[in-house]
Amino acid sequence: MRGNPKAAVTVPRRKGRNGMKSFVCAAKVMIPIVFAYVFVGIAFSLMMTRAGYGLFWVVLSSVFVYAGSMQIVMVTLLTAGAPLAVVAVTTLFVNARHLFYGLSFLDDFRAVGREKGGWWKYPYMALTLTDEAYSVLCSLKTVPEGCDRHKVQFDVLLLCHLLWVASCAAGAALGSILDGNMAGIEFSATAFFTAVVVNQWKESRSHIPALVGLCSAVLFYFVAGPDGMILPALSVSMVTLLLFKDRIPAALPEDCHE
Amino acid sequence: MNDTLYTASVIGVAALMTWVTRGLPYLLFARKKPPVWVNRLGATLPAAIMVILVAYCLRNTQWSAAPYGAAEILSVLAVAGMQAWKKNTLLSVLIGTVCYMVLIRTVFPA
Numbered sequence: 612m613r614g615n616p617k618a619a620v621t622v623p624r625r626k627g628r629n630g631m632k633s634f635v636c637a638a639k640v641m642i643p644i645v646f647a648y649v650f651v652g653i654a655f656s657l658m659m660t661r662a663g664y665g666l667f668w669v670v671l672s673s674v675f676v677y678a679g680s681m682q683i684v685m686v687t688l689l690t691a692g693a694p695l696a697v698v699a700v701t702t703l704f705v706n707a708r709h710l711f712y713g714l715s716f717l718d719d720f721r722a723v724g725r726e727k728g729g730w731w732k733y734p735y736m737a738l739t740l741t742d743e744a745y746s747v748l749c750s751l752k753t754v755p756e757g758c759d760r761h762k763v764q765f766d767v768l769l770l771c772h773l774l775w776v777a778s779c780a781a782g783a784a785l786g787s788i789l790d791g792n793m794a795g796i797e798f799s800a801t802a803f804f805t806a807v808v809v810n811q812w813k814e815s816r817s818h819i820p821a822l823v824g825l826c827s828a829v830l831f832y833f834v835a836g837p838d839g840m841i842l843p844a845l846s847v848s849m850v851t852l853l854l855f856k857d858r859i860p861a862a863l864p865e866d867c868h869e
Numbered sequence: 870m871n872d873t874l875y876t877a878s879v880i881g882v883a884a885l886m887t888w889v890t891r892g893l894p895y896l897l898f899a900r901k902k903p904p905v906w907v908n909r910l911g912a913t914l915p916a917a918i919m920v921i922l923v924a925y926c927l928r929n930t931q932w933s934a935a936p937y938g939a940a941e942i943l944s945v946l947a948v949a950g951m952q953a954w955k956k957n958t959l960l961s962v963l964i965g966t967v968c969y970m971v972l973i974r975t976v977f978p979a
Contacts, residue, residue, distance in 0.1 A: 642959050643958045643959045643961075643962040646962070646966060664876065668876060668880070671877075671880055672880045672883070672884075675880060675881075675884035676880060676883045676884045676887055677884075677887070678883075678887050681883060681887060682883075685879065685880070685883050688879060689876060689879055692875070693879075695878055695879065695882050698879050698882045698883055698886075699882050699885075699886050702882070702883045702886035702887055702890075703886050703889070703890065706886065706887050706890040706891075707890055708890075708918075709887070709890040709891045710890050710891075710893055710894060711914060711918060712891070712918070713891060713892070713893070713894030713895055714894050714907060714910055714911045714914060715911040715912075715914065715915050716911075717894060717895065717898060717903050717907070717908075717911060718903075718908075718911075720895070721895070733895075734892070734895075737891055737892050737895050738887075738888050738891050738892055739891075740891055742922060745918075746919060746922070749915050749919065750958065794970070794973065794974075795966070795969050795970035795973050795974075796966060796970060798941075798944060798965065798966050798969040798970070799962055799965075799966040800926060801923060801926035801927065801941075801944075801945065801965075802944070802945075802948045802961065802962040802965035802966050802969075803958070803962050804919055804922045804923045804926060805923050805945050805948040805949055805952070805961075805965070806948055806949075806952045806958045806961045806962060806965075807919050807958075808916075808919045808920055808923055808949075809948075809949050809952040809953055809961075810952065810956075810958075811915065811916045811919060812916075813953070813956075815916060817913075818916075819913075820913040820914065820915075820916035820917045821916040821917065821919075821920050823917050824916065824917030824918065824919070824920035824921045825920045825924070827917075827921070828920060828921045828924035828925070829924070832924065832928065837928035837929055838928070840924070840925065840928060841921065841925050844921045844924070844925075845917075845918065845921060848914070848917040848918075848921065849910065849914060849917075852909075852910060852913045852914060852917065853906060853909075853910060856906060856909045856910075856913070859913055
């Protein structure tokens, strides 16, 4: 279609329309994680308010720390009056798994950084890639026609961040009204991750990466214990996948990266 | 150190260290193009990571005493089955979560 005279007419209008379309697409794909975010956000703010920290501190930490499990650990550190060095080391350990997430989006996010006006979007996207946001982006195998892939990714990350801050603020405002009746809703995070695993399994050319993940998770559940399993499991999976890289076709050919 | 300054510092340090873990891959490959093995890893690792995250979410399940994680197993199977069948993520998550919340209140109360 190169040289099509229509193209010249449609180009100037494209941005606004596509922007809206991408936003709607982003909002749709992130719906399944809404429950997980709202629940964990409320749980965090209930802990904070019970420990005597008000709305200001709740919002401050959800905007800047923006890591569910770490924020909950942070409440414990705050109330214990832990030294800052302990806070630093604990955060590194609790969040070290994020090191692995960035590897899947190096090219995508960097391309955003090269777009006009995208210089701040690149670091923003890199620094807001939480567990849930990462799995939403991985579930985003293809974007609907007419949507810009990078725009959808940015909108997903921004919406996730806003939803997280709103959930934390709502929890602090509503206080204990919601407490007690919601036991079990945290399972929605597990359910979402399971659904993503099923998608990846059906779409992948090789099941080896998923099986490597499963074996190392089970192994380190027993070797390192429930709380210590995640880092060794991720590291061993990474090394295994590197060692056998020439024998494994890319798990998701069109997806999270080329 | 007074309370306000201490609280602000704890939040600041936690934020900074979180950014380090999230930003490091980009800093490492800021100037040069990532080597081929990094791109390969970026393509194969997500499948392993997601399985490990599911396992990690289930880490505190009581496997060695009744009901032997039955609520978790049944609910995960419900999600996987729904997802394989209908391929509607929202529906699968809803059904799985409702299934879990009902099971822990009725069939397998703690």
